[in-house]
Amino acid sequence: xxxxxxxxxxxxxxxxxxxxxxxxxxxxxxxxxxxxxxxxxxxxxxxxxxxxxxxxxxxxxxxxxxxxxxxxxxxxxxxxxxxxxxxxxxxxxxxxxxxxxxxxxxxxxxxxxxxxxxxxxxxxxxxxxxxxxxxxxxxxxxxxxxxxxxxxxxxxxxxxxxxxxxxxxxxxxxxxxxxxxxxxxxxxxxxxxxxxxxxxxxxxxxxxxxxxxxxx
Amino acid sequence: xxxxxxxxxxxxxxxxxxxxxxxxxxxxxxxxxxxxxxxxxxxxxxxxxxxxxxxxxxxxxxxxxxxxxxxxxxxxxxxxxxxxxxxxxxxxxxxxxxxxxxxxxxxxxxxxxxxxxxxxxxxxxxxxxxxxxxxxxxxxxxxxxxxxxxxxxxxxxxxxxxxxxxxxxxxxxxxxxxxxxxxxxxxxxxxxxxxxxxxxxxxxxxxxxxxxxxxxxxxxxxxxxxxxxxxxxxxxxxxxxxxxxxxxxxxxxxxxxxxxxxxxxxxxxxxxxxxxxxxxxxxxxxxxxxxxxxxxxxxxxxxxxxxxxxxxxxxxxxxxxxxxxxxxxxxxxxxxxxxxxxxxxxxxxxxxxxxxxxxxxxxxxxxxxxxxxxxxxxxxxxxxxxxxxxxxxxxxxxxxxxxxxxxxxxxxxxxxxxxxxxxxxxxxxxxxxxxxxxxxxxxxxxxxxxxxxxxxxxxxxxxxxxxxxxxxxxxxxxxxxxxxxxxxxxxxxxxxxxxxxxxxxxxxxxxxxxxxxxxxxxxxxxxxxxxxxxxxxxxxx
Numbered sequence: 001x002x003x004x005x006x007x008x009x010x011x012x013x014x015x016x017x018x019x020x021x022x023x024x025x026x027x028x029x030x031x032x033x034x035x036x037x038x039x040x041x042x043x044x045x046x047x048x049x050x051x052x053x054x055x056x057x058x059x060x061x062x063x064x065x066x067x068x069x070x071x072x073x074x075x076x077x078x079x080x081x082x083x084x085x086x087x088x089x090x091x092x093x094x095x096x097x098x099x100x101x102x103x104x105x106x107x108x109x110x111x112x113x114x115x116x117x118x119x120x121x122x123x124x125x126x127x128x129x130x131x132x133x134x135x136x137x138x139x140x141x142x143x144x145x146x147x148x149x150x151x152x153x154x155x156x157x158x159x160x161x162x163x164x165x166x167x168x169x170x171x172x173x174x175x176x177x178x179x180x181x182x183x184x185x186x187x188x189x190x191x192x193x194x195x196x197x198x199x200x201x202x203x204x205x206x207x208x209x210x211x212x213x214x215x216x
Numbered sequence: 217x218x219x220x221x222x223x224x225x226x227x228x229x230x231x232x233x234x235x236x237x238x239x240x241x242x243x244x245x246x247x248x249x250x251x252x253x254x255x256x257x258x259x260x261x262x263x264x265x266x267x268x269x270x271x272x273x274x275x276x277x278x279x280x281x282x283x284x285x286x287x288x289x290x291x292x293x294x295x296x297x298x299x300x301x302x303x304x305x306x307x308x309x310x311x312x313x314x315x316x317x318x319x320x321x322x323x324x325x326x327x328x329x330x331x332x333x334x335x336x337x338x339x340x341x342x343x344x345x346x347x348x349x350x351x352x353x354x355x356x357x358x359x360x361x362x363x364x365x366x367x368x369x370x371x372x373x374x375x376x377x378x379x380x381x382x383x384x385x386x387x388x389x390x391x392x393x394x395x396x397x398x399x400x401x402x403x404x405x406x407x408x409x410x411x412x413x414x415x416x417x418x419x420x421x422x423x424x425x426x427x428x429x430x431x432x433x434x435x436x437x438x439x440x441x442x443x444x445x446x447x448x449x450x451x452x453x454x455x456x457x458x459x460x461x462x463x464x465x466x467x468x469x470x471x472x473x474x475x476x477x478x479x480x481x482x483x484x485x486x487x488x489x490x491x492x493x494x495x496x497x498x499x500x501x502x503x504x505x506x507x508x509x510x511x512x513x514x515x516x517x518x519x520x521x522x523x524x525x526x527x528x529x530x531x532x533x534x535x536x537x538x539x540x541x542x543x544x545x546x547x548x549x550x551x552x553x554x555x556x557x558x559x560x561x562x563x564x565x566x567x568x569x570x571x572x573x574x575x576x577x578x579x580x581x582x583x584x585x586x587x588x589x590x591x592x593x594x595x596x597x598x599x600x601x602x603x604x605x606x607x608x609x610x611x612x613x614x615x616x617x618x619x620x621x622x623x624x625x626x627x628x629x630x631x632x633x634x635x636x637x638x639x640x641x642x643x644x645x646x647x648x649x650x651x652x653x654x655x656x657x658x659x660x661x662x663x664x665x666x667x668x669x670x671x672x673x674x675x676x677x678x679x680x681x682x683x684x685x686x687x688x689x690x691x692x693x694x695x696x697x698x699x700x701x702x703x704x705x706x707x708x709x710x711x712x713x714x715x716x717x718x719x720x721x722x723x724x725x726x727x728x729x730x731x732x733x734x735x736x737x738x739x740x741x742x743x744x745x746x747x748x749x750x751x752x753x754x755x756x757x
Contacts (some may be wrong), residue, residue, distance in 0.1 A: 002442055004435045004451065010237065011452035011525055015459055015489065017230065018529025021548060022481035023463070026474045029542055033472075055402030057340020063615060067538030070611030070687060077689025084540045086473040094406045095476045099535055101615035101686060102325070102700075104693050126328070132698045134325055136339045137332045 035090035038190025042091055042182075049182025052141075052175045053096070061135070063098035064107045064186070071101055081108040085192050103135055111187035119180040120157040120172055128163040141176040144168040223544055227551065230526070238522045253510035255444050256370065256501060258282045264508045268644035269582040269651060285372075292368035292375065293645045299381040300646050301729075303361030303427075304639060306389050308722050310353025313396075315715040317346035322711045326704045336400035344399050344411050351409065351486070352392050352420065355627065357385065358635045359494040360427055363450050365642050366501060367431050370447050371438035377430040384426025391419025407475070409483040414465035421462060428454045445517045449497035452525060456489040473541055477533060484532035487626060492594075493524070495634040496563060499591045502634075502641055504570055506584045507577055512569035520562030527555040534605035537614065553605030560598040567591050582657045586637025589665065593629030597622065612687060617700060617707075618679025621672050628714075629668055636660070636721065643725070647732035656724040660717045667713025670706060678703025 042050065053059075066072045068083045076082065084107055089095045113119065118129065124142050126133040142157065144165045150156060157170040164170065172180070254262065260277045274290065277283055321343040324330055331337045368375045375381075395412035398404075404411045412420075431454060435447075443451075464482040504511050511517060533541060533549035571588065578585055600622055604613045613619060640657060644650055651657060678700040685696035 004443060007443065007448055007451050008435075008455055010522065011455055012459070014522075014525040015456055015485075015529055017526070018481065018485070019459075019463065021530050022532060022545065023474070023478050026477045026542060026545060030472060030474050052402075054404050054406035055341075056335070056338055057344050057404065059406065059408065060340045060343045065536075065539050069538035069607055071615050071683075072538055074687050074689035078693065083538070086540045086542075088540065089472045089476075092472060093475070094470070094479070095473060096406055097476050097536070097539060099408065099615065099619065100617075102617070102697070130694060132694050134328045134697055134701070134704075136324060136328050138338065139332055140335045140338070 030086055033087050033090070036087050036190050036192045039088065039090060039188070042185065045178050045181045046185045047182075048174075049178035049180070049185075050096075052179040053182060056138070058106075059096050059098045061100050061102035063101055063105045064095070065097045066105055066107050072105070075105055080105060080112065081188060084188070087192055088188055106183070106186055108188055109186050110184040111189060114184060116180055116184065117158050119183055120170075120176065121159050123176060123179070124157055124159060124170055125163040128160050138176075141173055141179065143171045143173060145171060220544070223548065227548075234522060234526050238519055252442050252444070253504070253514045255440060255442050256446075256505060257508070257510065258285050262508055262510065265506065265577065265581070266508060267506050267581040267583050267641065269640035269657060270580065270654065271644075271650045288372065289369055290645075292372075293365065294648070295378065296365045296368060296375050297646050299375070299378045299385070300361050300365045300642065302382050302385050303357050303364065304643070304725070305729075306385060307354050307358035307361060307635075308725050310349050310357065310392070311718050312722055314346055314349035314354050315711075315718045317342050317349055319708070319711050319715050321346055322704070322708045326701055326708065335402065341400055341402070344404065345396055347409070348392070348396060348399060348411060350627065352395070352412070353389075355491055355631055355635070357388070358639065359491065359498075359631075360385075362498055362635070362638045362642060363431065363454075363494060364427075365646060366446065366497070367434055367450065370440075370444050370450075370501070371434050372440050373434055373437045375430065376433065376437070380426050380430055384423040386423070387419050387426065388423030391416055391423060394419070407479045409486060410464055410479065414467050417461065417465050421458065421465075424458060424461070428458065444501075445511065445514070445521065446497035446501045448521050449493035449500070452521075453490050453493040453497075456493075457486070460485050460489065476536060476539070477541055477545060480532035480535045481529075482532075484535070485529055488524075488528035488531065491627065491631045492528070495590065495631045496524075496594070498634050498638045499563075499567060499587055499594075502583060502587045502638060503567060503591065506581050506587070506641070507571065507574040509570060509574065511566060512572075513566055516562045516566045520559040520566065523555070523562070524559035527552045527559065531556060531601075531605065534610065535614070537605075537607055537610045550605050550607070553602050556598060556602050560595060560602075564591070564595040582654070582661070583637045583641040585661055586633050586640065590630050590632075590634035590637065593625055593633065597626040597630055600625065612683040613679060615686065616679040616683040617675050617704070618683060621675040621679060624668075624675075625672060629672070633664075636664075639725075643728055647728065647735075649728055649732045649735055651724065652727045652731050653724060656720055660720045660724070663717030663720060664714050667710045667715075667717060669710070670713065671710030674703045674706035674710065678707070 064084075066075050066081055066083050072083055088107075120142075121128050122130070122135075123138045125137050125139075126135040127137075145168060147167075147169055150169050150171065154171060157172060159170055258275070258277060260282055261275055264275060266272050266275075275286060277286065320331070320337070321339055324339040324342065328339075335341070364375065364381060391412075395416045398413070398416060399411060403413065405413050410417075432451075435451060460482055464478060470478050500511060500517065530552040531549050533545045534553050537546050537550070539546075567588075578588060604610050604618075604622070613622075640651070681699045681703070682696045685691050685699055686693075
């Protein structure tokens with residue numbers, strides 16, 4: 001090869017093809033997908049919690065994509081919900097699909113575990129509830145104080161004695177409260193139609209309509 | 217129209233186009249044509265073993281033409297000294313940072329209550345710091361250092377604007393420091409491989425261009441007629457990376473699941489269209505160079521290059537098999553992943569045939585040992601990658617530690633080992649020193665090979681067991697965690713050995729710099745001693 005123009009031109013062309021296939025076409029195909037009727041937008045607190053999730057790299061161990069093959073199917077058997085579709089992520093910027101299931105998929109964790117207490121205890125010390133867990137403890141999301149310091153009406157985390165700090169109460173920081181709000185919001189129990197199914201249904205409908213006209 | 221038929225037609229058409237294009241570039245497709253392959257040698261260098269890492273000195277040929285060629289090459293090497301030194305030094309520092317962060321992350325996976333009081337030390341942040349320190353520090357800076365040194369040799373034109381490259385390296389590193397400090401403090405975009413936000417990433421774009429542009433200009437100023445195979449890979453990669461990085465970071469453009477496909481377009485292409493081609497370029501240079509024998513089949517490398525360029529760009533969606541993205545995209549990526557076997561086999565067969573009959577040199581040459589190990593791991597990583605893009609295998613291995621092991625075969629076994637080998641060859645030529653303690657090179661090699669072998673074997677096994685537990689809906693999830701624990705401990709031991717090897721390497725690199733500095737001072741002293749008599753000095757110049 002003697003021609004650098006051919007080299008660079010060919011290189012840019014091959015990348016352009018890949019970009020078309022993996023960005024441009026999905027962009028056009030997905031840009032008008034509407035959100036499912038049952039999907040509520042995140043509240044401000046849940047969005048803040050989502051940022052805590054991102055900041056602490058939860059994606060390193062947790063997916064948010066019950067897939068249609070492999071582990072996703074097993075999860076469906078475990079009762080963790082249907083496979084996700086593009087529309088489910090309408091409000092997600094960015095999506096947190098993830099690539100590791102070192103921990104369980106969290107797409108429907110709010111449905112599985114609706115208890116605020118459970119989430120706080122588990123974040124403070126995962127091994128309080130799941131002895132074999134390898135999830136890191138997140139004590140930096142909590143403050144500890146002696147009982148007299150706790151303001152009246154303040155929620156304290158009901159940590160089992162074996163894991164509680166000696167003589168101290170555990171109080172969530174705002175980050176912990178936001179994160180738990182986000183985790184509880186992760187429930188996708190509504191029904192969705194696959195976009196492709198929707199297209200097929202539309203095609204069938206117009207075909208039927210055409211046939212009715214001919215018969216008229 | 218039926219989308220499957222459309223996709224199939226597009227695929228067939230583009231394959232035909234690709235092969236027609238390769239045909240247009242061939243010269244004597246089935247000849248053993250080595251005039252192009254010989255371009256990196258002066259005639260007398262063919263058949264001569266060369267490894268500066270072992271202290272082999274430069275050849276002094278008989279005839280004037282070759283002497284001039286080698287003198288130019290030595291001058292070109294020296295002209296790259298400062299930018300290469302800067303890039304290598306940064307790379308080695310990031311290697312140490314990345315190793316420390318990686319080792320700590322690994323330990324935390326089986327010691328989950330280790331160092332949990334500080335937010336920045338938590339597993340999720342440490343792992344991200346590890347990834348970014350090696351993906352934006354060690355690998356690109358080291359590879360760019362090798363490229364800065366290689367291109368003047370390959371194009372026979374002196375490096376221009378070295379100061380621009382140095383300034384670019386500093387800007388890049390400022391961006392990386394800002395990015396990693398940001399990650400430690402929770403500033404993260406939430407996209408894998410793109411965790412550093414675009415407003416810091418701009419520094420990578422600007423710094424990278426300042427490093428890349430002088431090299432792109434060198435293409436036009438070359439004095440060789442033929443572009444050697446390494447130049448194809450380097451030239452293309454220098455254009456691919458900025459496009460990838462800039463498109464991925466356009467603020468406000470990407471949304472929802474499209475962002476996920478973009479994420480894996482980027483995540484897989486930064487491997488396939490940046491680290492991989494530059495590392496392949498290095499193998500194509502160093503392997504023939506050390507053994508003194510031109511690449512066996514030049515046309516095979518042409519096929520390998522263009523099929524890699526074509527197929528690799530579209531494989532990324534195999535990370536989203538079964539995910540919420542359009543099914544046709546997944547199928548496309550699986551098909552292209554399988555097609556990647558063509559460039560991989562073209563490369564592997566070619567290197568094997570070139571090396572054939574010279575395997576004994578592996579005992580002798582430090583550089584060759586690292587390079588050949590790296591080339592073999594490229595084959596392993598790629599064949600493995602193609603295989604577990606298949607739905608049936610993907611269902612088992614994806615989402616498990618197996619994928620992490622696979623990533624390390626590619627980024628460590630292949631890219632990093634080639635980089636080590638290249639640095640062991642280049643540093644003596646650039647700094648005009650010999651490695652002070654060659655025994656340390658062997659120690660480095662065996663430490664990282666032992667650590668790497670333990671890492672890969674144990675983690676892959678753990679990953680498969682984890683995958684089997686995950687696949688069985690009747691098994692409680694926690695079983696998939698429990699089963700990995702001993703294997704994760706083993707991985708930490710492997711990672712510890714690798715880190716130890718890196719410390720050996722860094723110390724040796726530092727010793728070489730000290731030796732070069734002593735040498736330089738001795739030269740200065742000698743020159744000032746001669747100064748009273750300027751006439752012979754100017755004659756020598």
